[in-house]
Amino acid sequence: MKTNSGITVLMADDDPDDCLLTQDAWDDCKIENELRFVHDGEELLAYLRHKGKYCDPATAPRPGLILLDLNMPRMDGREALAEIKGDPNLRQIPVVVLTTSSVDEDILRAYDLGVSSFVTKPVTFDRLMKTIGDLGNYWLKLVELPPVV
């Protein structure tokens, strides 16, 4: 019996359009898990470490999966990724990079820092829906995620 249905997915992306489209795709794919959004690296780390407005773990549940954009203001995805993977409390959380970049250097660097997957944002909505559906099937149905303690 999978327990993944209760877990939260956290998406870090500064682009509200992309957030909206992802949410749309998420809903259209009928994924029941909660999708939450933060808009830059600093906010992401604040969320994960329960700092500032995320100080209450009840309203900011620890995510079981992170969808991370690389190009963000303040602290970008690369720095945030390095922070997460360098933090013994956070590094178990699988991180999927979801970005417009498809530059070799970015891909290599991301895997070097320990991402679980690197996905380039699809251009059309149909493809986005397919991608989100695949991600949902894989991460939320197929694999066992680390238990939330």
Added chain:
Amino acid sequence: MLESLSAQPLARARTAVIAVVVAVCALPSVLCLFGFDFGSSGTGLGAEAGVQTEAGTTEAMFGALSGSFTHTILEWTAASLALFTVILAFVHFRIKRDAVTPIIGVALFWAGCTDAFHTLAADRLILATADNQDLIPFTWAISRTFNAIIPLTALAMVFFVRRFDKETAARRSFAIVLVVSLLLGVAAYAVIQYCATSTQLPKTMFPDALFTRPWDVFPLGIYLVSGLVIYPLFARGTKSLFAFALWLSVIPDAATQFHMAFGSTALFDNHFNIAHFIKIIAYLIPCLGLVLDYVRGYEEEERAKRHLQVAQRKLQEQTRRLEASNRELQNFATVAAHDLQEPLRKIQAFSSRIQQKYVQHLPPAGHDYFDRVTGAAERMSALIADLLSFAQIQSRAKPYQPIDLNVVVQEVLCDLEARIEESGGVVNVANLPMVEADPSQMRQLFQNLLGNALKFRRTGVQPVIDVVATHVDEFRALQDSAVFGEQDSPCCEIHVSDNGIGFSPDHLKKIFALFQRLHNRAQYEGTGIGLAVCRKIAERHSGAITAHSAPGEGATFVVRLPLRQKEAA
């Protein structure tokens, strides 16, 4: 510009130099007015000198020979200067390949040789038969005459040499110098031979006459004519300081002759010695002229080198700036294309959302509008993708390598197979050469050219495309195309001809420009990037592209590519 700027000070400097020379020549005479006597007062060897001891005899001999010694020293200095002059003249010839300088240098040298002979004969160091009282003034007069005439002879030869065009003169200059030297040498030797062997020489000194040494009047006349007429003619045509110096040397030469012809009444007297001293000046001036010619030549070279360095630095700076701005433009294109894609992606995504979710709420006109939005967005997407690929011709260039264009074209034809079949076209490919190029770019080049040839076909006419190559020995700029880099390596020229719709020659420039199209979208698809890419690829390979055509008569595109690339990409 430089000439006219330096003309004024140069004229002033010349006047100053002339003044100095005149002053130096006049100085001994002026000093004479104040009672100086430059004569050598030999004591004689008579019994009244009271010669008793052997040492005393020697002393007395030195006293008696003092005039001869002075004469020898003065003459020898002059002859040595003649030697330096000829050496410098030949060095000058070695550097500049100009026969004029050595011819005149040799003339001066042979004149110096007759002077040396005159001295040696006077000192009885070479065998001469005539009496010294006659020999010295006669050989002097002869050597002076020779000295006056021989540069003129040389000048005549110079005028003869100058009749040749520059190339012939340069080629023959060494032979000319050799022949002239020999001729002048023979003349000098003949004079010496005559003087040395004659027992009876004509009387040359008339102490009581107005012309004390009339034989010296003749060279004086020649000097005056040379100085007033001939040398100015010679010096006018040239910037050479040597020519000016030669002209200038006439002043001391003439002064020397004045002292001799009108002053000197006896061997080694006041005017005799002054004349000999001034003669040294006459030899010194051409020598200095040559030296100054070197200095000036060296300075000019240095100046030219400095100019060149400055120009080179400017060029480097300009190249650096150009490269920087080029890079910036390249970055701009890449970044712009990248950033433009982002909002476009949203337009496409949300349009498709609307069409998926709210299609039933849209009236038919709304559908049409939406289709147009989607179509426009797709075109923009294609344009941006093309712009990126255009920018990447430079930024994503791969190194050159030898490639067989036959293979490239075959690969392209494979890719185009479907379109060729669909159009029923025929593509004839002749044997193509090997070139050093970027393989993927060559492929793109032929893809675009052959693709165009298929695309712009005439309706109802079976497309026939010919690809041929010709060898070009020398790279020439193709009509209406820029050439990048200097090309002297062999090139090939590839002609891609079709029997399609063609285009008006007026549009030649337009078709190679970015996003320029001659037809509307409904007629022929495409963004108008294809030929711009071809041009950029050709130019990146230091090649060129052009085309000729007329409407309805097909088109021929000509790409010229160097067979070998000068440097790595």
